[in-house]
Amino acid sequence: MTALHELALRVDEAARNATAIPQITDELPNLGIDDAYAIQALSIRRRLERGERRIGVKMGLTSRAKMIQVGVDEVIWGRLTDAMLLEEGASLSRARYVHPRAEPEVVYRMGRRLAGKVTALEAMAAVEGVAPAMEIIDSRYQAFRFALPDVIADNSSSSGLVIGSFVKPSFDLSNLGVVLSVDGMPRQIGSTAAILGNPVRSLVAAARMVAQWGESLEPGDIVMAGGITAAHALSIGEYVQTDIEGLGRVAITVGD
Numbered sequence: 410m411t412a413l414h415e416l417a418l419r420v421d422e423a424a425r426n427a428t429a430i431p432q433i434t435d436e437l438p439n440l441g442i443d444d445a446y447a448i449q450a451l452s453i454r455r456r457l458e459r460g461e462r463r464i465g466v467k468m469g470l471t472s473r474a475k476m477i478q479v480g481v482d483e484v485i486w487g488r489l490t491d492a493m494l495l496e497e498g499a500s501l502s503r504a505r506y507v508h509p510r511a512e513p514e515v516v517y518r519m520g521r522r523l524a525g526k527v528t529a530l531e532a533m534a535a536v537e538g539v540a541p542a543m544e545i546i547d548s549r550y551q552a553f554r555f556a557l558p559d560v561i562a563d564n565s566s567s568s569g570l571v572i573g574s575f576v577k578p579s580f581d582l583s584n585l586g587v588v589l590s591v592d593g594m595p596r597q598i599g600s601t602a603a604i605l606g607n608p609v610r611s612l613v614a615a616a617r618m619v620a621q622w623g624e625s626l627e628p629g630d631i632v633m634a635g636g637i638t639a640a641h642a643l644s645i646g647e648y649v650q651t652d653i654e655g656l657g658r659v660a661i662t663v664g665d
Contacts, residue, residue: 413444413447413448413451414451416433416448416562417448417449417450417451417452417454417455417562418452418455419433420433420448420449420452420549420562420563420564421452421455421456423507423549423563424452424547424549424563424564424568427504427505427506427507427549428507428549429507429508429549429550429551429552430549430550430551431550431551432550432551432554432555432556432559433448433558433559433562434555434556434558434559440558440559440562441558442557442558442561444558445557445558445559445560445561445562446561446562446622448561448562449487449488449561449562449563449564449565450488450622452562452564453488453490453564456490456492457490461490461491461492462490462491463488463489463490464489464490464491464494464629464630464631465488465489465519465626465630465631465632465633466486466487466488466489466615466619466626466630466631466632466633467486467487467488467489467544467565467567467570467632467633467635468484468485468486468611468614468615468632468633468634468635469484469485469486469487469560469565469566469567469635469636470483470484470485470635471484471603471604471605471611471634471635471636472603472604472605472635472636473605473606483614484605484611484614484618484635485557485560485561485565486565486614486615486618486619487561487564487565487566487567488564488567489567489570489631489633493545493567493568493569493570494569494570494571494572495545495569495570495571495661496571497571497572497573497659497660497661498660498661498662499571499661499662500661500662500663500664501545501569501571501643501661501662501663501664502664502665503643503644503645503663503664503665504665506545506547506568506569506643507547507548507549508547508548508549508553508642509545509546509547509568509569509642509643510545510546510547510640510641510642510643511543511544511545511546511589511640511641511643511649511651511661512543512544512546512636512637512638512640512641513541513542513543513587513589513597513599513636513637513638513651513653514541514542514543514544514633514634514635514636514637515539515540515541515542515582515601515604515608515634515637515653515656516539516540516541516542516570516572516631516632516633516634517536517538517539517578517608517612517631517632517634518536518537518538518539518540518575518629518630518631519535519536519537519626519627519628519629519630519631519632520535520536520537520538520628521534521535521537521628522535522625522626522627522628523535523612523616523625523626524616524619524620524624524625524626525616525617525620526616526617526620527613527616527617528613529607529609529610529612529613532609532612532613532616533578533609533612535626536578536612537575537577537578537628538575538576538577538578539575539576539577539578539582539656540572540573540574540575540576540656540657540659541572541573541651541652541653541656541657541658541659542570542571542572542573542633542651542659543570543571543589543649543651543659543661544567544569544570544633544636545567545568545569545570545571545643546566546567546568546636546640547566547568547569548560548563548566549563550563567633570633571659571660571661572631572659573656573657573658573659574657576656576657580655582601582607582608582609583601583602583606583607583608583609584600584601584602585600585601585653585654585655585656586598586599586600586653586654587599587600587601587637587638587651587652587653587654588651588652589638589641589649589650589651590649590650590651590652591641591647591648591649591650592647592648593648596641597638597639597641598638599637599638600637601637601653603636603637603638604634604635604636604637605635608634608635611632611634611635612632612634615632643663644663645663645664645665646663647662647663648660648661648662648663649661649662649663
């Protein structure tokens with residue numbers, strides 16, 4: 410087994426068993442971005458071999474402020490599987506995660522194949538639906554400490570997602586109001602403009618970046634466009650809801 414396979418096993422087991430692990434970059438301070446993506450791909454392959462099915466991708470660091478904060482000029486991405494899906498309105502088991510947080514997002518559903526360098530118009534022409542969503546992000550690293558390669562290796566922190574009802578993408582998504590509330594009280598307020606100025610730019614980036622790894626966005630795939638507000642740390646007993654202007658709402662309850 411190669412070193413990358415061993416690291417993929419480590420992050421996969423951490424996610425599978427909800428256990429915290431030391432930072433990879435503490436052990437390998439020179440770990441590069443390409444190696445981090447290779448670890449991610451290998452860890453996801455283990456999930457697929459267990460019977461999970463790939464359903465799309467998530468985009469991360471789509472806020473300009475976050476990109477500046479971590480010193481990068483490109484978004485990151487991770488892979489989604491059917492085992493990560495949570496039923497809208499259902500209960501999330503807190504015990505399945507290490508440091509779970511919820512982020513309000515816009516999600517695209519593809520109607521046609523998309524890959525490589527595309528324009529915003531070409532990207533939207535391939536979309537059959539958009540919906541409100543929340544991503545459950547969960548770094549598996551001890552003390553919630555990590556560098557960028559750690560995050561990418563850990564599937565860009567993606568752990569779960571809950572999606573509302575899809576509608577036709579027949580209106581402008583670039584500046585919709587967003588409210589994340591907890592037990593009926595607003596906790597985060599923002600706009601879809603926080604996603605690279607317009608969420609379609611995240612979709613364009615997704616098509617380009619997956620192609621670099623020999624993959625594509627296929628009909629039926631979903632693309633989580635990126636966090637709109639700061640993430641909310643989840644506690645048992647909370648009812649967490651996201652409302653997006655013109656798109657609707659999506660909610661979960663946090664259980665044991």
